[in-house]
Amino acid sequence: MQRRHMLSALAAVSFVPGISLAQEGKPLRIIVPFPPGGATDITARSLQEPLARILKQPVVLENRGGAGGSIGMAEVARAPADGLTLGVATLSTHGVNPAVYSKLPYDPTKDFVGVTEIVKAPGVIVVNPTVLPVKDLAELVKYLKANPGKVSYATPGNGTIGHMWGELFKRASGTSMVHIAYRGAGPAINDVLAGQVGVYFDQVASSLPYIKAGKLRALAVSWPVRLDVLPDVPTYAALGYKQANEPSWFGMVAPTGTPTAVVERIQQAVAQALKEPTVRERLAGQGLYPSGTTSKEFTAQIAHEIEKMKGVAAYAKVVLD
CATH class of the missing domain: 3.40.190.150 (Bordetella uptake gene, domain 1)
Known part of the structure; x- marks a missing residue:
């Protein structure tokens, strides 16, 4: 029944x-x-x-x-x-x-x-190594503090999570960067790859192929532990930026x-x-x-x-x- x-x-x-x-x-x-x-x-x-x-x-x-x-x-x-x-x-x-x-x-x-x-979707901060030849997040923070407001960072657009990640990182690290908003992740990555913008905040997924190809350098990810796809990249929390680790x-x-x-x-x-x-x-x-x-x-x-x-x-x- x-x-x-x-x-x-x-x-x-x-x-x-x-x-x-x-x-x-x-x-x-x-x-x-x-x-x-x-x-x-x-x-x-x-x-x-x-x-x-x-x-x-x-x-x-x-x-x-x-x-x-x-x-x-x-x-x-x-x-x-x-x-x-x-x-x-x-x-x-x-x-x-x-x-x-x-x-x-x-x-x-x-x-x-x-x-x-x-x-x-874990987030990541990447740099174009030809524009910003920094090897890790500590070097980036040092460079940004020495050059306040002279470096731009790209995101998929105003009000996107990449924008918020960028602003949170600036606040947490005490640094200053200029926000450049694009109409999506694809256009943003293209300009970062072309060297027109040095820093990029977005999900790991869209920039991973370029990280693996050596065209972009990943400095930190927002995730509880290191990612299997990026085992050599530390988390924000491990580097002292817990508020940027979401x-x-x-x-x-x-x-x-x-x-x-x-x-x-x-x-x-x-x-x-x-x-x-x-x-x-x-x-x-x-x-x-x-x-x-x-x-x-x-x-x-x-x-x-x-x-x-x-x-x-x-x-x-x-x-x-």
């Missing part, structure tokens, strides 16, 4: 509109609120094929960068709550932006329901009003995909660490991060409009 009830419940869920959408021939659209090439984009593309296979429907990724992720997130917020549109949320879009902008084209809590945290994260959100059963089905599909060895290996190779929390946990996490980032923004005196 119990088994029959369980099968009936599962059958009922399978017919909820938006859970099995391949029958309608409509793709699942995932909006990535940053340009191609960054850690957010890498995370989404790692899930594209397995989600299409697990959900049995096409999965299409759309990069809608700009305004620190606000343009893409606003589009997700405006989308019908039918389970056909999802967004990749980040600590920037659902933590930093609400803390540093007085007006946003979306409400990070009212306009979305959290689906799941996908990965944790990692970032990427998750998935849906427009408010999306049926609970649809949200749960997508969460389960993401969790299942994150258990696949090929997905885990690809993410780990990029310095990304799979999570897969429940919808309830991730929704609560977003609310917590917003409050935390408001404190960080006040501490670092970051206000953007």
Whole structure:
């Protein structure tokens, strides 16, 4: 009897509109609120094929960068709550932006329901060794103190977590640098590689290939311990900058009003995909660490991060409009 009830419940869920959408021939659209090439984009593309296979429907990724992720997130917020549109949320879009902008084209809590945290993303500070031939963080701090305001640092944009990491590091180290904001991680890295900017703050994932190739030099990472992909790079905390040691994260959100059963089905599909060895290996190779929390946990996490980032923004005196 119990088994029959369980099968009936599962059958009922399978017919909820938006859970099995391949029958309608409509793709699942995932909006990535940053340009191609960054850690957010890498995370989404790692899930594209397995989600299409697990959900049995096409999965299409759309990069809608700009305004620190606000343009893409606003589009997700405006989308019908039918389970056909999802967004990749980040600590920037659902933590930093609400803390540093007085007006946003979306409400990070009212306009979305959290689906799941996908990965944790360690941060890194890198330098172009041809521009700044420093060998470690101590040498960089010494150089910055000797040349206040003469060095620029790049981030994926105003109000991104890279911006906050940069301001926190300046405060913690007592140094001064000029912030150069870009429209995403890809353009920022390109200018750092070209030698137009000396220092760069972002997730490990987007700069890791250039670190391994010797084009960028990693000085510190924001993670509890040294990373397997960068075993020779110490953590900020180990170097005495504990307040700069917070990692970032990427998750998935849906427009408010999306049926609970649809949200749960997508969460389960993401969790299942994150258990696949090929997905885990690809993410780990990029310095990304799979999570897969429940919808309830991730929704609560977003609310917590917003409050935390408001404190960080006040501490670092970051206000953007």
